[in-house]
Amino acid sequence: MPEATPTRPRQGADKRESILDAAIRVFADKGFHGTRISDIAREAEIAYGLVYHYFKNKEEILDSILLERWRLFLDTVRVIADDPRHVEQKLLSIAAVILSAYRQRPEWTKVLVFEIQRSERFAGKGRMQVVSELYDLITRILQEAQARGELRAELDAEIAATVFIGSLDTIVTARVFEIGRPAGEDAATYVRLARTVVDLFLNGMGERGDRAGAGDEAGPVLGAGGA
Amino acid sequence: MPEATPTRPRQGADKRESILDAAIRVFADKGFHGTRISDIAREAEIAYGLVYHYFKNKEEILDSILLERWRLFLDTVRVIADDPRHVEQKLLSIAAVILSAYRQRPEWTKVLVFEIQRSERFAGKGRMQVVSELYDLITRILQEAQARGELRAELDAEIAATVFIGSLDTIVTARVFEIGRPAGEDAATYVRLARTVVDLFLNGMGERGDRAGAGDEAGPVLGAGGA
Amino acid sequence: MPEATPTRPRQGADKRESILDAAIRVFADKGFHGTRISDIAREAEIAYGLVYHYFKNKEEILDSILLERWRLFLDTVRVIADDPRHVEQKLLSIAAVILSAYRQRPEWTKVLVFEIQRSERFAGKGRMQVVSELYDLITRILQEAQARGELRAELDAEIAATVFIGSLDTIVTARVFEIGRPAGEDAATYVRLARTVVDLFLNGMGERGDRAGAGDEAGPVLGAGGA
Amino acid sequence: MPEATPTRPRQGADKRESILDAAIRVFADKGFHGTRISDIAREAEIAYGLVYHYFKNKEEILDSILLERWRLFLDTVRVIADDPRHVEQKLLSIAAVILSAYRQRPEWTKVLVFEIQRSERFAGKGRMQVVSELYDLITRILQEAQARGELRAELDAEIAATVFIGSLDTIVTARVFEIGRPAGEDAATYVRLARTVVDLFLNGMGERGDRAGAGDEAGPVLGAGGA
DNA sequence: CATGAATGAGTGTTCATTCAT
DNA sequence: AATGAATGAACACTCATTCAT
Numbered sequence: 001m002p003e004a005t006p007t008r009p010r011q012g013a014d015k016r017e018s019i020l021d022a023a024i025r026v027f028a029d030k031g032f033h034g035t036r037i038s039d040i041a042r043e044a045e046i047a048y049g050l051v052y053h054y055f056k057n058k059e060e061i062l063d064s065i066l067l068e069r070w071r072l073f074l075d076t077v078r079v080i081a082d083d084p085r086h087v088e089q090k091l092l093s094i095a096a097v098i099l100s101a102y103r104q105r106p107e108w109t110k111v112l113v114f115e116i117q118r119s120e121r122f123a124g125k126g127r128m129q130v131v132s133e134l135y136d137l138i139t140r141i142l143q144e145a146q147a148r149g150e151l152r153a154e155l156d157a158e159i160a161a162t163v164f165i166g167s168l169d170t171i172v173t174a175r176v177f178e179i180g181r182p183a184g185e186d187a188a189t190y191v192r193l194a195r196t197v198v199d200l201f202l203n204g205m206g207e208r209g210d211r212a213g214a215g216d217e218a219g220p221v222l223g224a225g226g227a
Numbered sequence: 228m229p230e231a232t233p234t235r236p237r238q239g240a241d242k243r244e245s246i247l248d249a250a251i252r253v254f255a256d257k258g259f260h261g262t263r264i265s266d267i268a269r270e271a272e273i274a275y276g277l278v279y280h281y282f283k284n285k286e287e288i289l290d291s292i293l294l295e296r297w298r299l300f301l302d303t304v305r306v307i308a309d310d311p312r313h314v315e316q317k318l319l320s321i322a323a324v325i326l327s328a329y330r331q332r333p334e335w336t337k338v339l340v341f342e343i344q345r346s347e348r349f350a351g352k353g354r355m356q357v358v359s360e361l362y363d364l365i366t367r368i369l370q371e372a373q374a375r376g377e378l379r380a381e382l383d384a385e386i387a388a389t390v391f392i393g394s395l396d397t398i399v400t401a402r403v404f405e406i407g408r409p410a411g412e413d414a415a416t417y418v419r420l421a422r423t424v425v426d427l428f429l430n431g432m433g434e435r436g437d438r439a440g441a442g443d444e445a446g447p448v449l450g451a452g453g454a
Numbered sequence: 455m456p457e458a459t460p461t462r463p464r465q466g467a468d469k470r471e472s473i474l475d476a477a478i479r480v481f482a483d484k485g486f487h488g489t490r491i492s493d494i495a496r497e498a499e500i501a502y503g504l505v506y507h508y509f510k511n512k513e514e515i516l517d518s519i520l521l522e523r524w525r526l527f528l529d530t531v532r533v534i535a536d537d538p539r540h541v542e543q544k545l546l547s548i549a550a551v552i553l554s555a556y557r558q559r560p561e562w563t564k565v566l567v568f569e570i571q572r573s574e575r576f577a578g579k580g581r582m583q584v585v586s587e588l589y590d591l592i593t594r595i596l597q598e599a600q601a602r603g604e605l606r607a608e609l610d611a612e613i614a615a616t617v618f619i620g621s622l623d624t625i626v627t628a629r630v631f632e633i634g635r636p637a638g639e640d641a642a643t644y645v646r647l648a649r650t651v652v653d654l655f656l657n658g659m660g661e662r663g664d665r666a667g668a669g670d671e672a673g674p675v676l677g678a679g680g681a
Numbered sequence: 682m683p684e685a686t687p688t689r690p691r692q693g694a695d696k697r698e699s700i701l702d703a704a705i706r707v708f709a710d711k712g713f714h715g716t717r718i719s720d721i722a723r724e725a726e727i728a729y730g731l732v733y734h735y736f737k738n739k740e741e742i743l744d745s746i747l748l749e750r751w752r753l754f755l756d757t758v759r760v761i762a763d764d765p766r767h768v769e770q771k772l773l774s775i776a777a778v779i780l781s782a783y784r785q786r787p788e789w790t791k792v793l794v795f796e797i798q799r800s801e802r803f804a805g806k807g808r809m810q811v812v813s814e815l816y817d818l819i820t821r822i823l824q825e826a827q828a829r830g831e832l833r834a835e836l837d838a839e840i841a842a843t844v845f846i847g848s849l850d851t852i853v854t855a856r857v858f859e860i861g862r863p864a865g866e867d868a869a870t871y872v873r874l875a876r877t878v879v880d881l882f883l884n885g886m887g888e889r890g891d892r893a894g895a896g897d898e899a900g901p902v903l904g905a906g907g908a
Numbered sequence: 909c910a911t912g913a914a915t916g917a918g919t920g921t922t923c924a925t926t927c928a929t
Numbered sequence: 930a931a932t933g934a935a936t937g938a939a940c941a942c943t944c945a946t947t948c949a950t
Binding site for chain 2 (some may be wrong): 939941942943944946
């Protein structure tokens with residue numbers, strides 16, 4: 001069979017991909033536990049048992065999705081992190097990547113966000129390595145910026161990284177739940193959203209007037225220092 | 228029978244409570260789907276069938292936990308929101324409540340954070356009302372502070388609320404996963420954590436020097452305005 | 455509390471009766487297997503566990519109904535059987551009793567007809583004695599009539615009894631299934647029904663002309679004799 | 682066994698049949714409610730779960746039996762009904778079919794007669810269509826015979842059909858209960874039984890002498906006409 | 909008598925996984 | 930590589946029955 005026959009346009013590894021794609025759609029719709037192998041097979045339009053040719057079990061399908069898709073995302077973030085731009089630009093890029101990813105592939109985001117925690121393989125001591133890699137990248141970005149004097153150095157970069165990721169994660173989650181953000185949220189909306197999040201992260205919500213000349217007031221705005 | 232007899236220390240509704248308590252522990256340990264009714268019964272030291280005397284099904288046990296425990300939490304937040312203190316104090320209190328709740332009852336937090344999405348009752352359009360009530364409370368706190376000039380008014384309070392909640396949520400989540408924060412995180416640590424989060428939220432991560440006299444630099448720190 | 459208090463109009467054995475009455479209604483509605491003890495208790499407006507004061511178990515409730523109600527019916531039939539009237543009159547009376555019983559208490563009939571077979575106690579070798587007593591009575595009526603020359607003597611009385619009972623049983627069954635015979639079937643209808651059944655049983659469906667002078671035709675109308 | 686390998690004598694749909702056959706046997710023995718899926722699987726010598734490969738649930742097994750076997754029976758009756766023979770011959774054939782069916786497959790009869798009522802599908806308004814089809818066929822046979830003058834035209838054919846069916850049904854039922862008619866009832870017995878029932882149905886139980894010249898007596902034998 | 913909480917065995921159904929073809 | 934029939938362990942839920950009060 002040299003050329004692909006018309007009736008069999010996809011061969012080998014292609015099938016694997018179509019299974020993963022189908023699985024993402026079904027997982028996003030029904031969740032990991034709510035999904036049956038037969039659902040995936042039907043969605044991928046392949047035979048029931050064939051799934052087991054490509055994957056050891058249901059768990060491995062989820063793992064593959066998380067690993068492979070997440071890896072793509074991490075690669076993007078890594079490129080941004082290594083870019084010699086100002087920290088603000090980096091954070092803006094990362095926020096934009098995450099939010100636009102959600103906009104374009106809400107199912108992927110849903111699975112990544114909701115199921116990554118469930119997977120046996122990703123649980124356990126030492127945190128799921130994969131996820132922690134994102135934290136590490138963001139932490140590094142922040143630490144380097146602190147070293148360059150671009151960011152306040154007295155704050156724990158790891159905590160700040162968690163806060164930054166958490167902000168974006170929760171914004172996406174909120175949208176996932178609203179079941180299809182009704183019209184009105186176009187690409188521009190998400191860019192604006194990204195700018196707002198980064199603005200908030202860098203400048204804070206506190207009124208600027210307070211800051212200008214006054215670090216000595218007793219109570220408000222956490223005056224002299226957090227810790 | 229003045230004091231409760233040893234053989235029958237608990238009566239009626241007490242059993243219901245002990246089932247809920249046991250369920251929280253088991254759900255936290257194994258997750259909703261991984262938990263068998265028999266696990267709950269054993270943990271609560273009651274007969275299998277009695278669970279069904281108090282709850283229609285497994286789902287209803289989870290719902291009851293979410294509803295009842297969450298309600299307690301919301302009540303606390305509401306009191307804080309209505310307090311006539313400075314917004315900074317309010318946010319600090321809320322952060323402290325959440326973080327110390329996690330410290331004292333990590334299982335509760337785990338179940339609340341992880342299982343709230345699973346519940347049928349909490350799914351569906353309009354977001355789970357219960358959860359959105361927290362968002363509403365925080366949003367209100369921020370808006371009132373904006374009106375009083377305590378916070379930057381040009382930022383969307385709803386998004387800011389999401390960011391604030393998301394920060395705390397993710398910090399807790401991170402800890403839940405680390406399966407028992409290795410020693411070193413005592414009560415004081417959590418207080419410090421709360422202060423850091425609120426500091427970050429109010430003052431931002433950006434270096435103060437930047438702000439003081441310089442809103443005119445082109446790129447950095449989102450100078451002239453984010454939105 | 456010497457005399458019955460107004461709030462407790464029924465005492466002792468009365469409760470037993472109300473349980474049986476309730477049970478008949480529920481059995482008729484849901485069938486024996488589909489009925490829970492709690493259904494009966496609720497219908498009888500008594501406490502759950504009280505049912506077990508009066509009856510050993512669910513089975514015994516059904517048995518009591520069958521035994522007691524059926525006994526009443528049998529007594530009626532026995533009186534008719536012992537009456538020194540013409541067989542036709544006897545059969546007419548019995549048909550009328552059965553059909554009017556159904557008309558007035560369709561639930562009773564339903565339970566008697568449908569559940570009497572299910573009961574463990576009524577199954578097994580030797581047929582359920584109780585039911586066979588009805589067969590015996592009818593058989594006796596027919597045999598006595600045969601002896602008196604009122605009925606064809608060459609036919610097996612036992613089979614004829616089965617046919618007679620089966621006719622009535624099936625007519626009632628058909629009505630039970632039609633779920634509430636739509637208007638139009640009043641008392642008169644049932645009297646007419648009884649007459650038709652007895653007419654059919656005694657005179658047969660065959661055209662009278664055939665019979666009058668012709669027992670010699672080869673095929674039709676089973677010529678000279680059945681056996 | 683020349684064809685079909687010994688290790689795999691049955692394929693695909695054959696298994697379905699063997700499940701139905703096994704189910705009939707077990708239902709007949711223990712009744713629908715008393716039968717466990719595992720009983721059926723064991724009797725059919727297949728794996729537990731395979732039952733659910735072919736049937737949605739227990740109910741559907743019963744439905745399939747009733748539908749498929751009953752259909753076969755109805756087809757037979759329909760052929761008889763369409764035959765251009767004398768009504769007596771038709772009724773004799775039908776009676777013979779029913780009684781010999783019982784003789785050869787008492788389990789089938791038992792299930793058909795006793796469980797047809799239980800089935801969800803056969804309940805509800807308008808009577809179970811399937812059963813009513815038998816009534817319709819018999820009614821048609823009688824009406825056509827009435828039109829041809831072979832039967833008394835003044836009697837309601839529908840009621841007569843019910844009586845005819847009920848007679849046979851009850852005779853079979855009686856035998857089912859006696860748990861294996863003790864020896865003595867051979868094929869010939871059932872032929873005789875069929876003849877007796879039809880004789881009774883056509884000629885009635887009333888003494889011929891009565892009829893011959895006397896339709897004018899007041900009471901007995903419903904003289905001039907019942908209705 | 910009366911109550912209803914407590915018990916736990918029983919079973920229908922699901923579905924991941926294996927395997928013969 | 931592909932198919933889908935076959936397998937059976939696992940589990941939620943029901944409900945008759947008991948029992949302490």
